[in-house]
Amino acid sequence: MKSKYFKPLVFIACLLPLARLGWKALHSALGANPIQVITFSTGTWTLVFVLTTLSITPLRKLTKQYWLIQYRRMLGLFAFFYGCLHFLTYIWLDQFFDLHSIYKDVLKRPFITAGFTAFVLMIPLAATSTQWAIRKLGKRWQVLHRLIYVTAIAGVVHYIWLVKKDVRTPVIYAIVLSALLLYRLVVLLLSRASSSRATRRMAESAIPGD
Amino acid sequence: MLIKKSSDIPASEITPKGLYVNRRTFLAAAATLAAATVAGDKLLDIISPAEAAFAATKLNYTAGPFGTSEKQTPLQDITHYNNYYEFSTDKYEPADLAKNFQTRPWTVRVEGLVNKPQTFDIDTLLKMPLQERVYRMRCVEGWSMVIPWIGFPLKSLLDQVQPTSQAKFVEFTSLYDPKRFPGQKRNVLDWPYVEGLRLDEAMHPLTILAVGLYGDVLPNQDGAPIRLVVPWKYGFKGIKAIVKIRLVEKQPVSAWTKAAPTEYGFYSNVNPNVDHPRWSQAKERRIGEFFKRPTLMYNGYGDQVASLYVGMDLKKNF
Numbered sequence: 001m002k003s004k005y006f007k008p009l010v011f012i013a014c015l016l017p018l019a020r021l022g023w024k025a026l027h028s029a030l031g032a033n034p035i036q037v038i039t040f041s042t043g044t045w046t047l048v049f050v051l052t053t054l055s056i057t058p059l060r061k062l063t064k065q066y067w068l069i070q071y072r073r074m075l076g077l078f079a080f081f082y083g084c085l086h087f088l089t090y091i092w093l094d095q096f097f098d099l100h101s102i103y104k105d106v107l108k109r110p111f112i113t114a115g116f117t118a119f120v121l122m123i124p125l126a127a128t129s130t131q132w133a134i135r136k137l138g139k140r141w142q143v144l145h146r147l148i149y150v151t152a153i154a155g156v157v158h159y160i161w162l163v164k165k166d167v168r169t170p171v172i173y174a175i176v177l178s179a180l181l182l183y184r185l186v187v188l189l190l191s192r193a194s195s196s197r198a199t200r201r202m203a204e205s206a207i208p209g210d
Numbered sequence: 211m212l213i214k215k216s217s218d219i220p221a222s223e224i225t226p227k228g229l230y231v232n233r234r235t236f237l238a239a240a241a242t243l244a245a246a247t248v249a250g251d252k253l254l255d256i257i258s259p260a261e262a263a264f265a266a267t268k269l270n271y272t273a274g275p276f277g278t279s280e281k282q283t284p285l286q287d288i289t290h291y292n293n294y295y296e297f298s299t300d301k302y303e304p305a306d307l308a309k310n311f312q313t314r315p316w317t318v319r320v321e322g323l324v325n326k327p328q329t330f331d332i333d334t335l336l337k338m339p340l341q342e343r344v345y346r347m348r349c350v351e352g353w354s355m356v357i358p359w360i361g362f363p364l365k366s367l368l369d370q371v372q373p374t375s376q377a378k379f380v381e382f383t384s385l386y387d388p389k390r391f392p393g394q395k396r397n398v399l400d401w402p403y404v405e406g407l408r409l410d411e412a413m414h415p416l417t418i419l420a421v422g423l424y425g426d427v428l429p430n431q432d433g434a435p436i437r438l439v440v441p442w443k444y445g446f447k448g449i450k451a452i453v454k455i456r457l458v459e460k461q462p463v464s465a466w467t468k469a470a471p472t473e474y475g476f477y478s479n480v481n482p483n484v485d486h487p488r489w490s491q492a493k494e495r496r497i498g499e500f501f502k503r504p505t506l507m508y509n510g511y512g513d514q515v516a517s518l519y520v521g522m523d524l525k526k527n528f
Binding site: 031032033035036093094095096101104105108109110111161162164165166 | 286287290291295299301302351353398399469470485488489490492493495497498500501502
């Protein structure tokens with residue numbers, strides 16, 4: 001979008017989930033178990049932002065709306081922002097800095113191990129999101145930022161593993177993620193096929209006289 | 211001056227006892243009827259009979275034993291945070307979805323290895339001597355409440371049917387009716403919900419069938435019209451909307467055990483030392499409190515029930 005107002009509007013929109021949570025907290029509208037609601041909500045929004053970030057590339061290529069790339073970093077950083085809130089909710093509100101119990105949780109509970117992995121892997125991505133870091137890292141930047149795939153998978157697994165029985169909602173996230181990953185796989189295979197065709201053509205044309 | 215003695219009041223003027231006792235129900239029914247006459251059928255849909263009955267039905271009860279003096283969880287939380295998969299897997303939804311749940315007519319069939327199998331009408335059961343039991347309730351998910359249940363010992367019902375010497379376990383079954391239980395349209399669990407107790411657990415004085423809480427009949431979302439309460443076990447053992455109780459020889463398979471045998475065992479006694487495979491059971495959050503509190507062995511009822519499990523490997527028999 002050309003309009004200079006659009007980006008700030010998206011920025012504000014990304015803060016709405018937090019605003020809604022804050023409003024509910026102030027009005028005691030978070031129900032019987034507020035901490036669980038906060039944990040669940042911040043976790044859900046982290047996943048939503050991770051998947052939205054991952055959908056930018058397929059969207060801009062399939063719809064030829066190339067300007068979308070301008071929003072990828074912001075959405076990715078919002079994923080990290082909500083991830084931080086989620087993590088903070090866990091260590092502060094839920095565990096109240098009981099380091100021993102957090103340590104045991106991370107090691108012993110597969111769903112927490114997965115969630116913790118997803119969160120920790122976002123840290124280097126957020127840290128290298130500046131223009132300066134992108135220039136400095138060059139080609140390695142792209143390789144490093146493929147970690148987002150691990151974060152996304154670990155995040156969805158984290159959700160599936162924590163549910164007691166009804167996995168309908170986490171499965172929706174898994175389906176969306178699969179579609180996003182499948183797109184990349186198809187693009188990769190197609191480019192491989194076309195490049196090997198190209199090399200073959202080049203090799204054939206290189207055969208001297210006949 | 212003529213002073214009328216009470217005996218001078220003609221019998222025809224004395225309100226019949228039944229009507230007097232149930233005067234609130236009577237008034238509610240009368241009001242509903244009047245409203246219906248005035249406004250037509252539409253109002254009847256709004257003021258459903260179940261709701262009218264709920265608003266009117268205070269229970270008569272005495273204070274029972276084993277009560278805790280801990281702060282009781284507010285009614286709002288007890289009725290708006292419910293694990294009731296027959297309505298929804300979302301704990302915030304049963305409050306609304308159960309609003310029009312019909313609890314009449316309702317019978318509880320007690321059968322199996324008994325000398326006198328019987329079908330009890332719910333209104334007969336409501337006339338049993340009722341007690342208030344203020345119990346802790348610890349959910350397997352790691353939260354807890356303090357609930358002032360109204361009910362009667364399960365033993366007093368089982369005594370009436372006389373279990374035979376072969377009876378070793380008690381199997382409970384919930385209502386199966388997908389029309390009234392929207393959650394049963396999906397196979398989240400293998401419906402109907404089934405639970406079980408060892409006979410000595412069932413006969414234990416702590417074990418009650420609850421028909422009310424906070425002095426009123428049981429709200430629909432809490433298991434109306436009748437549910438099991440076994441305070442030293444995780445909450446899901448407290449099967450709701452019971453229609454059948456069967457005395458059996460073999461250990462019944464609970465609905466949750468069937469769904470995930472490695473996660474939910476037959477005993478499911480509250481035990482801070484035996485974790486759920488996916489999360490710790492060492493602590494719990496009491497609804498309404500910020501800090502987690504340590505979970506107590508047998509949910510704090512060890513003095514009463516520890517003797518039932520002497521010599522048992524509680525890690526194996528989780």
